[in-house]
Amino acid sequence: MAEPVFPGVWFVGAGPGDKELITLKGYRLLQRADIVIYAGSLINTELLEWCPQAQCHDSASLALEAIIGLMADGVRNGKCVVRLQTGDLSLYGSVREQGEMLSARGISWQVVPGVSAFLGAAADLGVEYTVPEVSQSLIITRLEGRTPVPEKEQLESFAAHQTSMAIFLSVQRINRVAERLTAGGYPPQTPVAVVYKATWPERRVVRGTLADISEKVRAAGIRKTALILVGAFLGEEYHYSKLYDAGFSHEYRQA
Incomplete structure (x- = not known):
């Protein structure tokens, strides 16, 4: 109908x-x-x-x-x-x-509802924010600008969790983002991906770490319309889900 x-x-x-x-x-x-x-x-x-x-x-x-x-x-x-x-x-x-x-x-x-850029960016990269035994949470946030951010939601506070993070509306101050995340607890070698215009034909991806991503983004000339993804989910460590493990029983399958 x-x-x-x-x-x-x-x-x-x-x-x-x-x-x-x-x-x-x-x-x-x-x-x-x-x-x-x-x-x-x-x-x-x-x-x-x-x-x-x-x-x-x-x-x-x-x-x-x-x-x-x-x-x-x-x-x-x-x-x-x-x-x-x-x-x-x-x-x-x-x-x-x-x-x-x-x-x-x-x-x-x-x-x-629509498809958010943080979902489009993950699709472009072919990654999951929730990697078994690496990260099971995703923080979506932004750096303060004309719109302030509550005191309890500062980047340093979120960084203490060292989980997956998607940061909107902040690439123009990527150097400040990296500094504050490092100060909050992420190791300097934490992997970072900056996705410019996710899912668009002209999309671009810049990869690095918190230690060098600012320089790489500046060299790429990216100043807006980009999402900053941070966390170990972008790294090499990965563990298979138990859901499809032949030795794992659940409601619909016996090991």
Whole structure:
């Protein structure tokens, strides 16, 4: 049965870059949208080929009030509005502030999740963040910038765990990231991978350690749109999962 498209706003995660890494639901909404407001500085604009009948607005130069105004005008005219944002909206997506302003105006809205860049980067590298007996946790964070980071969430504090880490929005200060992670407990030889524009055709990967990654990233000329991955999961140590071990019994298989 076709998904109902009510006069309202759909927040759709566009994925990390590859235009095919959008959910089927997101794709269908783009095809049926009347108005699309997209984060033009971040998403792959080839996605807009799937909504040729829609009015498309680049939000890169718009303030929040202007974006909400476009949404509200569309809904008042009985339109299906799609707010297309990079990756998945649950990470650095600003969906709450937009949703609260829409709700205050009595406008219905829903969220369609997307593929985050940290997942796209792992796919590009062919790695797992959770390696048996090496790391079973992943910390997703960022360096403070115009948006502050709570005191308890400073990089030094997270580094004490020495687990897998994905650091967003921080590559422009990669030297500071490396210094603070080392100060917090990661050994200087901890492997690091910086993935520029994960899943895009022009993606690039720079590998190194906390001791030399800053110099390598600077030499590569990467200043933005890159994810910093840190941890032993990028190294040589690996142990097979017990799940498929012939000697391991579980509910569906006897050893």
